[in-house]
Amino acid sequence: MRTVNIHDAKTNLSRLVEQAAKGESFVIAKAGKPMVKVVPLDAPDEGRVSRFGFLCGQLTVPDDFDRMGEDEITRQFSGDE
Structure with a gap:
């Protein structure tokens, strides 16, 4: 997953939001320390991905x-x- 520093995130926010909406999640870091993860709204929660029925049909x-x-x-x- 790509990491973007906070200054670059502010500068390129529109482009980054468009990419995240298409499924390209990224992390925003401050002074090299990861702070937040940006994911699309329809992305499943990491701990809640259901594997039941994944080969259905x-x-x-x-x-x-x-x-x-x-x-x-x-x-x-x-x-x-």
């Missing part, structure tokens, strides 16, 4: 999924080698 489960390897499992547990 991209995977398929075979109809026999619950029986896959059934013969091998039965063979191994029955002692038949």
Whole structure:
């Protein structure tokens, strides 16, 4: 993530806000010390990103999924080698 010093941020505020609105977050620093992070309003909170369902519609489960390897499992547990 890009860091911009506070003087440059004041000078280029309009351009920086446009970039942030497009998803290019940045940090404003004062004397080299990071002070604030500028992110677009629709950006998800860092600690609250939900991963549930992120592959929805991209995977398929075979109809026999619950029986896959059934013969091998039965063979191994029955002692038949």
